[in-house]
Amino acid sequence: MKIEVRGLTKQFGSVQAVSDVSFTVKEGELLGLLGPSGSGKTTVLRLIAGLETPSGGDIYIDGKRVNDLSVQDRNIGFVFQHYALFKHLTVFENIAFGLKIKKWKPAEIEPRVAELLSLMSLDALEQRYPHQLSGGQRQRVAIARSLAPRPSVLLLDEPFGAVDAKVRQELREWLIRLHDRLNVTSLFVTHDQEEAMEVSGRIIVFSKGKLEQIGSPAEVYEEPATEFVARFIGAMNILEGQVLNGIVKIGSLKFPAPNISDHVHVKVGFRPYYVKVAEDPHRYRQPATLRHIYFLGVAYRLEIETEEGLILRSRMNKEEFRQYRLEVGQPVSFAVTHFRFLPQEGISFPSSASSQLFDAGPLTP
């Protein structure tokens, strides 16, 4: 284990920023800490770095407890959201800063900085000052500066939060390549679920200072451990209902719940692409009215309203959309092909709860 965190807790005055968080990071892993703002993910990162002191719990780096080690002695590289470059120093001097502090010889500093400049594609910029660089270049200088003294782990706090969308995409792909090449254990914080899915090997989802789920991007997406994760990662339709005779009836929709006892309140979740919509009002059993059409670039999102007033989101690929002549306000029919019961505190569901829905009407006309 490269990093291990056990029962980590941090209190700011009366605010519990991090409560009882435990996880491990494997050697060479690229792990994303994902959560909305104020969820405590940045605090966890700063606690590992030593920029904050934990109120409780232990932090291990390379198997060694570092709680009592100062930030200077933890040998970590930290990348700040707003770069935090030394504005009075050139690119070269910024990258060399940590090496000078650690008393590297000038003969060693020069080749190391040159190596990083070429690694980060910053070759011609070494004599520039930070304000003469673009946002993407600044963040690359910041990463080069943190990597220069060969840290044992790299911690990145919302590293691409301050650049525009196009540069952000470039930096993401670039970070993945860099990680493949250097293989330095890296933790990065983001509030962007798409970014977390794309960049990380594993994701840790945070909410309100608590760890919600750890898993691969596919795991947190397909099998959300909590309702929060289900809502936060990707779009999901969530309906609430009560079990009666092994069935949850919500409006005219019926979801079989054979293993759940009667009168239990449950939440039913299904992704938009499990909601099939047809122009023909009789193709699927459920009637609805089309309320909105959103163009997402790769596909369309349809918002439909059932007769009972439930609003559902559906995803339709472009080919299918082109076949139909859908117009806002027209009647349509729909079916829900897959669903799952969302985990709720105090209720355990058998794994078979996630199943194909037989009561949604025929899937073929």
Next chain:
Amino acid sequence: MIRRLFIGSVCFYFALLLIGPILYLAVQSFDEGIAAFWREVTRPEALHGFMLTLEITAIVLVMNLVFGTITALVLVRQHFAGRTVLSGLIDLPFSVSPVIAGFMLILLFGPETILGTFFGTLGVKVLFAMPAMVLATLFATFPFVVRELTPLLQTIGTDTEEAARTLGANEWQVFLKVTLPMLRWGFVYGATLTVARAIGEFGAVLVVSGNILMLTQTATLHIYQSYVDFNYVGANAVALTLLAVSFAILALLELAKAKAAATLTSAN
């Protein structure tokens, strides 16, 4: 038409307030020729005044840079009860007349007070001597460095310093290699304002110095004394010299700004 009216009125305002008086002062200084001007500027009383002003300014500048930096750091970074009160008090010297400041020092260090008796028994003369003059000038100039540094510290934040710490720098290294260099323009502006104000300080110094010839008479007090003694050329000549010094300081500041801008663009 309205544009011309505005430009014209601004020019007139400047001429009335600044250019006119300065030109008149320059002309009057050389009313009796260059030799008279030189005689007045180099007369022992005037030279002593210049030296005394220089000494007070130097002491006040160093003290303001040191304590101004500490004060700004504490006010921005430390959260303690009474911080807002202290922060508000910083501006007090701007709103209190220097004469009142001097008068407060007289009351505080008078021979009957505890402080006055204390320094008296030590044999240290505070009032009508250098210490009181320095204190009075400090009172008038204290806000400048603090007021330049606080907004700068707020915008800089703590990210850069934290970055230095993650790179292994200890607190002292962080301060010397990161905090101070980032504040350098604040120091330049704060120092310029402090020096300009210290050179020109009159009221507070007049009250606490006693205006003793060749002893506690600063350059501004010398101007005042010459004027009272009907030595108009003497007053004008020393005034013009002080004015020249102020101009020189402002010119140096502009030069430094231009040079900084030039190094930044040439690196492009």
